[in-house]
Amino acid sequence: MSPIAERSRYFVPTPSYWPLVGSGALMLLAFGAVLTMNTVRHGGWVLLAGFLVLLIMLVGWFGRVIRESEGKLYNLQVDRSFRLGMAWFIFSEVMFFVAFFGALFYVRVLSVPDLAGPGGALLWDGFVNQWPSAGPAAKEVFTPMQAWGLPAINTALLLSSGVTITWAHWGLIEGKRTQLVLGLALTVLLGLTFLVVQMVEYREAYAHLNLKLTSGVYGSTFYMLTGFHGFHVTLGAIMLMVILLRSVKGHFTPERHFAFKAVAWYWHFVDVVWLILFVVVYWL
Structure with a gap:
């Protein structure tokens, strides 16, 4: 293919039924969630059906995209559109977390001091400006999770996973398939270990620290x-x-390995969010 054709031709996929299947999965998930929350009989089965249909859709749709990619149907123009799409997706995820960090900032820097000030004393006399705080109406006592324990272990795990996925990327660029596979396997292992440690942390928080979702x-x-x-x-x-x-x-x-790059971008984004979270939520 000539450079001009490579720049000008854009792959247009054939009509697909997978978006319809995905819409059906979302409908089943919504109905199943509502039925389950209202303890309606068989609501859990509807919810499970939604998850199964969604899984089928993901495997089928992404499998088709993989076959198209391996069939060399995507040119550089399509590759650029993928990069833009992934960049905007990660930006939307950044703003998602910005909203939650903003809520934490508002509560910690503005709301709690105001409630402990002269104006707040009219409503909550004796409320003290300190953090962590469950709020003036909370009656349960809890202990905050300390940073230099399980959270520090998880920080080390995620930082290590950032190194291993970068090492895998170097292997791919240099044509070292063994290094690529080993680096990815180590990254997956570190990510799964992170999740296990986080489950242990939640169990510790509920069982011994009395730190729950209801803790203000x-x-x-x-x-x-x-x-x-x-x-x-x-x-x-x-x-x-x-x-x-x-x-x-x-x-x-x-x-050409943008699928690898896209996942690597996402994983580095997850690493950065955790570093901010570790400092703001656990440490400070």
Whole structure:
């Protein structure tokens, strides 16, 4: 293909039924969630059906994209559009976490001091300006999670995973398939270990620190930030597993491997969010 054709031709996929299947999955998930929350009979089965249909859609749709990519149907113009799409997706995820960090900032820097000030004394006499705080109406006593324990271990795990995925990328660029596969496998292992340690941390928080979702504003912000981050680590680990399987099958070349790059970008984003979270939520 000539350079002009490479720049001008844009791959247009054939009509697909997978968006319709995905819409059906989302409808089943919504109905199933509502039925389950209202304890309606068989609501859990509807919810499970939604997850299964969603899984089928993801495997089928992304499998088709992989086959198109391996069939060399995507040119540089399509590659650029993928890069822009992934960049905007990560930007939307950044703003998602900005909202939660903003809520934490508002509570910690503005709301709690105001409630402890002269004006707040009219409503909550004796409330003290200190953090962590469950808020003036909270009656349960809890102990905050200390930074230099399980959270510090998880920080080391994620920082190490950032090194291993970069090492895997170097292996891919240099054509060292063994280094690529080994680096990805280590990254997946570190990510899964992070999730296990976080589950142990939550168990410790509930069982011994009395730190729960019901522990006022501190408990809710703590679990919302760490929980959503754990959800993103789970998604990242799943994507890394897919990339690992593709690498074992011989996919990707040193010249073209944007799927690998996209997952690496996402994983580095997860690392950076955790570093900020560790400092703001656990340390300060």
